[in-house]
Amino acid sequence: MLDMELIRKDREAVATALAKRLDPAEVNRALDEIQRLDQERRALITEIDAERQRRKAEARAYAQAKRAGREPEPVAPEAERKQLAELESQLDEVQSRLRTTMSELPNLPADDIVGGGKEANRVIRTFGEPPAIEQVRDHVELSRALGLVDHERGVKLGGSGFWMYTGLGARLEWALVNWLIEQNIKAGYEFLLPPHLLLDTAGFAAGQFPKFYDDVYHLDRQSAPRGQFLLPTAETAILGAYQDEILETAKLPLKVFAYTPCYRREAAGSHSDERGTVRGHQFNKVEIFQFTLPEQADTALAEMVAHVESLVEALGLHHQTSLLAAGDASAAMRKTLDIEVWMPSTGKYKEVSSVSWGGDYQARRAAIRYREPGGKQTRFVHTLNGSALATSRLFPAILEQFQQPDGSVLVPEVLRDKLGTDRLTPVR
Template structure:
């Protein structure tokens, strides 16, 4: 959520920044709600001061035996005025918060304006593999090798679901185990959060209200709280410290979590979305950092570097891109995507977004720290990165590592768990 003081003091700057990711920006409803809030606050404070003065006057009159009826009548009238103004203030504050909740984050100055076409490739690693004249795509490879059962996945869950089987399940779990061990060894705190979150968590993370319909909601019992299946562990980790003041000597807090991710987003019949490239449920390991503003740049560099290192250890050709404002998440001021090469579709697919939210999420979630004893609290900065999502890594591994006989070489870090160096077609 944006700082209302910043919008009030520099509306033109805020408007110009938001136009990097929005077609139109009208801040007047926000500014009007802010003016109404400040006016009502002044009315309430002035009325309370007057009632306090009258209360003292009534006390003095009673002590001297004077008539207090008129003062008591005026005090009662002021009390009614306070109740009216307070009720109106509450409504205006709720309206203002709702308007602020709908505004996206301000992009960093380095974030290019525009959409996907404006993304900037900043780094490439490895070479595109030479696969000969007739390479197989990941759907054909995973079917021939008995790694993924697409038909039975649809039978179990419907369109957008699949079933890992045999060495395919082992390969998937080996990836998750590899990522978890890497982050744990690097000193990140391991978390296994609930998969069902309250709606407050969605608003705090910035996914609601804009993406409210993109998650699976769980019907609440009468009088119960609304909840939903988490779309990413980022939502859960951010909310671990909601409404807390973090000790300065504990920052930065570095955490990671493994969860399945559940999303309503529809798949596609295009070749780019076949197999496990897009679905309603997939596995992901998520990294997260809570830090001071001064250390945020360093944290972003670390998260991007950790993500790239994992892909390099798997031996996969990839590129890293700085996302343009309209292609990045609305909650983030700056995002780098790490994208693996999928030979069959001759394109790169994102396996990690490393993002810096600034204080946008922290303001929504009310997560603060105290810079020094006796100083006012201030908002932390939050950052996250997939480390990594697996559903697009499997296609990249199968296609980039396929051999002419239809077998696939298993990346070295996964071999101990999978139990083989090469996965051969079933006979």
């Protein structure tokens, strides 16, 4: 959520930044409504405070007259007493509308982020070269030939958009997860295993609700009166776990990570670059997260990007790192860099990690703060998150980039001990 004080002091700067993501007319309408509600809220607060002070003065005068043996002035009639309750009710309604309107605004893109969508993204680094493959087979064909993924039984179990890893495929998926866990621990992140069912408050805190409320799987209200949903990413759970907390300044940056399956309502992926395990309703992901002081955020972002790049490099995968334009990044983030692996079958790069800096946007929604040693005032932390990594994208990239002329696929060196082989061979 944006800082109301910033909107009051420099609306023009806020409008200019938001225009990188939204239509300027839409931005101005939203800011007009926010400022109108803010003024109404402040006027009501002033009126309520004045009414409360008047009543306190009346009560003091009444008590003093009684003590002095004088006849006290009559107190306010019942109608006037009810007026305060009505004013407080109006304030609650205005504050609720203001909060809702504020919550629908995206974060302000960082100053160095350009407007536009995917067409405005900028590649800033590339690792390696695309592998030279004479006859490219796609990952769906390879996974079937190698007996790694049963797409048909996955659909039988869960419907369209689901799959089932089998045999060495299941072991390769689990080897990837375990290796990523080990690497993130070595990088200084604390391992968490959060619940997969989260309260709606966690979705709001992460900035996914209300705008993307329909993109996740919800329990019905009879089963979950407080509102619960299946987590779409561990980012939501990690952030939600620290809601309403004041973190110890000495322990910042706080670095944690989690492994979870992720559950999402994804649009049908019939395009060639979204087949197989590339896009589905359930997939595995390891997510890293940092809570930092504002002045630590730049260093943390660079560190997280470098760490994710090192993981993809260790797997030997050709990839690139792109700085996203405002319209292609998550609405809750100020800056996002995507690490994208090369898919030979489509001649395109596919994102396996988005590393993002959210500023204090999520922390405001979640009320996650810190207090300077010896200080009284609290400030909001900054949040950063990144996939490290999404295995459902790594899996097909490994199959396609390491495929061999004889139909086999070489296993990345870092996974060979876990898998017990250096090569996946076709099932006879």
